[in-house]
Amino acid sequence: MEKIIVRGGIPLSGTVKISGAKNAVLPIIAASILAKDGVSVIKDVPPLDDVLTIAKVLEAMGINTQYENEVLKIDAKQVKAHEAPYELVRKMRASFLVAGSLLGREGYAKISLPGGCAIGTRPIDQHLKGFEALGAQIEIGQGFIEARSNGRLKGAKIYLDVPSVGATENIMMAATLAEGTTIIENVAKEPEIVDLANFLNGMGAKVRGAGTGMIRIEGVQQLSGIEHTVIPDRIEAGTYMIAAAITGGSVFIEGAIEDHLTPVISKLQEIGVKIDINENGIQVSAAESLKAVDLKTLPYPGFPTDMQSQMMSLLMISEGTSVVSESLFENRFMHVTEFERMNGKIKVEGQTAVVTGNTKLIGSKVSATDLRAGAALILAGLAAEGETEISDIHHIDRGYVNVTEKLKQLGADIGRVKYQESENIKEQKSIGRVLPIQPTMA
Numbered sequence: 409m410e411k412i413i414v415r416g417g418i419p420l421s422g423t424v425k426i427s428g429a430k431n432a433v434l435p436i437i438a439a440s441i442l443a444k445d446g447v448s449v450i451k452d453v454p455p456l457d458d459v460l461t462i463a464k465v466l467e468a469m470g471i472n473t474q475y476e477n478e479v480l481k482i483d484a485k486q487v488k489a490h491e492a493p494y495e496l497v498r499k500m501r502a503s504f505l506v507a508g509s510l511l512g513r514e515g516y517a518k519i520s521l522p523g524g525c526a527i528g529t530r531p532i533d534q535h536l537k538g539f540e541a542l543g544a545q546i547e548i549g550q551g552f553i554e555a556r557s558n559g560r561l562k563g564a565k566i567y568l569d570v571p572s573v574g575a576t577e578n579i580m581m582a583a584t585l586a587e588g589t590t591i592i593e594n595v596a597k598e599p600e601i602v603d604l605a606n607f608l609n610g611m612g613a614k615v616r617g618a619g620t621g622m623i624r625i626e627g628v629q630q631l632s633g634i635e636h637t638v639i640p641d642r643i644e645a646g647t648y649m650i651a652a653a654i655t656g657g658s659v660f661i662e663g664a665i666e667d668h669l670t671p672v673i674s675k676l677q678e679i680g681v682k683i684d685i686n687e688n689g690i691q692v693s694a695a696e697s698l699k700a701v702d703l704k705t706l707p708y709p710g711f712p713t714d715m716q717s718q719m720m721s722l723l724m725i726s727e728g729t730s731v732v733s734e735s736l737f738e739n740r741f742m743h744v745t746e747f748e749r750m751n752g753k754i755k756v757e758g759q760t761a762v763v764t765g766n767t768k769l770i771g772s773k774v775s776a777t778d779l780r781a782g783a784a785l786i787l788a789g790l791a792a793e794g795e796t797e798i799s800d801i802h803h804i805d806r807g808y809v810n811v812t813e814k815l816k817q818l819g820a821d822i823g824r825v826k827y828q829e830s831e832n833i834k835e836q837k838s839i840g841r842v843l844p845i846q847p848t849m850a
């Protein structure tokens with residue numbers, strides 16, 4: 409096992425190149441299952457644990473995948489099995505995204521129940537409601553969901569109770585090969601939805617309205633593999649923007665797309681951070697002083713929940729008191745306890761956290777409780793006095809490509825060290841506490 413060690417206090421400078429978006433590439437890989445002919449060639453595929461996991465899900469179905477130099481080739485001419493096994497789905501709930509394309513193409517999908525995880529219960533009722541509206545029968549038992557249809561799915565009008573990213577994607581994929589027209593209302597508008605729609609349309613699908621509140625899909629008979637380049641990761645970009653701001657540095661975020669980052673840019677500007685945008689990326693430079701702000705997470709184009717913990721790390725050192733409201737996931741303040749170990753002063757009541765600013769952060773031993781919480785601890789460590797030691801970093805590796813190398817290139821004093829799990833437990837017992845076992849998924 410590995411830990412990340414950060415020694416804080418160094419202003420970062422230079423350029424960081426943003427990788428392809430995890431949350432765009434996962435549904436795109438799932439969508440490649442729909443291609444009965446041709447090979448999908450997906451470019452800028454980040455070498456992340458999640459990408460390897462979903463590729464294994466496809467392999468388990470007898471689909472051929474080849475990954476080299478951030479290019480993933482998927483040959484789905486033959487699908488030999490229709491099951492996404494528990495061992496893979498438990499590692500990553502986004503594996504459930506293969507349900508829509510398998511069902512749409514093969515008329516049958518058996519997927520292990522993704523279940524709840526660290527940040528909240530994360531139900532899939534809206535995915536299933538969509539599949540049923542398209543004519544599928546759903547059965548749930550022994551930890552699996554089975555969806556089947558007699559012949560092609562049938563286009564339908566579907567209203568989502570919540571604008572779920574995953575449900576929008578899964579239903580969109582299932583509907584591409586359905587008979588007739590599907591209209592999905594109250595859909596998610598995230599840039600990753602638009603990237604998926606572009607991929608599907610390149611394959612021969614007829615998807616209109618992605619990026620707005622209503623998507624219309626005319627079903628087609630067949631889809632083919634194509635070449636596609638994944639959009640840059642707006643959450644990785646936002647994380648490095650905060651790395652620049654929290655260290656009082658100046659960093660060029662190469663490849664970041666302004667339009668995808670509007671709520672993050674606006675909040676950073678309100679805090680006082682200097683932002684300059686050009687066609688190749690975004691320059692982020694130190695603020696003379698950092699001011700407290702309030703923020704509330706919302707579906708896109710609102711402030712992203714995936715940036716809430718990272719923003720909180722910056723608010724801890726800003727002047728004044730900030731109020732952070734989390735409206736998407738009921739358990740997404742786990743980083744607060746870890747921040748407290750670093751001298752953070754935050755009071756949580758329900759879905760609201762009140763952050764006392766102007767805190768002198770002190771390096772400490774902390775644990776990454778989920779992906780973005782882990783990223784936020786690295787950020788806090790970059791600003792803290794002394795050494796921060798972050799364990800459970802497998803969560804961070806789900807979503808950040810070479811995070812320690814990228815930060816080192818910007819001048820950070822950061823690295824990874826190997827350790828035995830038994831050493832850690834011994835150490836925790838000696839100081840009178842044993843951490844609960846963290847869930848596998850973030």
Ligand SMILES: CC(=O)N[C@H]1[C@@H](OP(=O)(O)OP(=O)(O)OC[C@H]2O[C@@H](n3ccc(=O)[nH]c3=O)[C@H](O)[C@@H]2O)O[C@H](CO)[C@@H](O)[C@@H]1O
Pocket residue numbers: 430431432434502528529530531532533534535536570571572573574575596600707713714735736737
């Ligand atoms: C792989 C991926 O793209 N993950 C992102 C995706 O997750 P994911 O697609 O799982 O998130 P959703 O948009 O589905 O969830 C948003 C809200 O809808 C609720 N809900 C969702 C589905 C459903 O059937 N019923 C229901 O009630 C959830 O509990 C949550 O409160 O969007 C989240 C919200 O921006 C991000 O944090 C995740 O990083």
Ligand SMILES: C=C(OP(=O)(O)O)C(=O)O
Pocket residue numbers: 431501502527714779780807850
């Ligand atoms: C919560 C996240 O991802 P996932 O939906 O894959 O758990 C995330 O990217 O912050």
